[in-house]
Amino acid sequence: MIWLQSMKIYAAKEAGFCFGVKRALEVIDRLHELGHGVQVYGQLIHNRSVLDDLKARGIDCIDSSKELDANKTLIIRTHGIPKEIEKTLKKNKVNYVDATCPLVKKVHKIVEKIASQNKNTQILIIGDKNHPEIVAAKSYSPDALIINSQEEAHRLENKDSISVVAQTTMDADFFEKIISILKGKTGNLHIHNTICKATKVRQEAIKKLAPQVDSVIVVGGKNSANSKKLYNIALQKNKNTFFIEKSSDLHHTDFIEKMSSFRSVGITAGASTPPGEIEKIEKLLRNLNINAGKETNHGRRKRNPGHEYRNQ
Numbered sequence: 001m002i003w004l005q006s007m008k009i010y011a012a013k014e015a016g017f018c019f020g021v022k023r024a025l026e027v028i029d030r031l032h033e034l035g036h037g038v039q040v041y042g043q044l045i046h047n048r049s050v051l052d053d054l055k056a057r058g059i060d061c062i063d064s065s066k067e068l069d070a071n072k073t074l075i076i077r078t079h080g081i082p083k084e085i086e087k088t089l090k091k092n093k094v095n096y097v098d099a100t101c102p103l104v105k106k107v108h109k110i111v112e113k114i115a116s117q118n119k120n121t122q123i124l125i126i127g128d129k130n131h132p133e134i135v136a137a138k139s140y141s142p143d144a145l146i147i148n149s150q151e152e153a154h155r156l157e158n159k160d161s162i163s164v165v166a167q168t169t170m171d172a173d174f175f176e177k178i179i180s181i182l183k184g185k186t187g188n189l190h191i192h193n194t195i196c197k198a199t200k201v202r203q204e205a206i207k208k209l210a211p212q213v214d215s216v217i218v219v220g221g222k223n224s225a226n227s228k229k230l231y232n233i234a235l236q237k238n239k240n241t242f243f244i245e246k247s248s249d250l251h252h253t254d255f256i257e258k259m260s261s262f263r264s265v266g267i268t269a270g271a272s273t274p275p276g277e278i279e280k281i282e283k284l285l286r287n288l289n290i291n292a293g294k295e296t297n298h299g300r301r302k303r304n305p306g307h308e309y310r311n312q
């Protein structure tokens, strides 16, 4: 039996589902409740438990137009789809609802507008070239370049003009580093900081919380861009940072053993992580804490990391 020391548990104020994800799930729930058959184009969001839940309700994510079911309403995922695919859906009069997050849509619109109005500027998209949001953004300007590292920014040729947009879930500090490199590449830099507010506030919250606790748990899908960024940010501030997909990952004995050496833990979650997962983790840690309380009483003063305090 492993006994934990009495542990303080803090959840970041800003964590879990963002506006874009909630909006998309509400659309699906409404249609489902009204008895409509529903399909989703691509993975609605990058979170396994949410996708499993949709599947259990008969809602499948499809990867191509070939899998379309004419009797169902198609939902466009939060990350959006390439322009050509949307055109084909319209042409074929497919019954669809666009649940692309408006903030992702904004990035696509900016790229489209610059491509049509300013042929003399090099459009630069900063982000992961394989992420659906960026694949869709690039479809609005096939000549746009995509970069995702400082090395790639350094390797760029000098240009008369560069117009930049960012993946909505980008690390704000990384974006600033790229911008300072680009300033040396052109005298005419047009910056569109399209990192979304939900991303910024989650990153700021974990930046403050991580150095003030002994350990950090980040909950999110392994393929969720914003969750991975949260993990990297937390890890820079606190080497005892763990990335898990769901609360049940905590049940492993070796994890509990690791946690036994910490007196405080901070929890955060990506924008596609259901709030229920954070609550389950808090509950699990609290239960361990109850056992610890029976065994030890260190009488340590409570530190106040300035975040919502859920348990002690």
Ligand code: SF4
Pocket (backbone or CB within 6 Å): 018, 019, 020, 021, 078, 101, 102, 103, 104, 168, 169, 196, 197, 198, 199, 226, 271
């Ligand atoms: S992380 Fe931002 S851009 Fe992405 S779905 Fe949420 S609110 Fe929209």
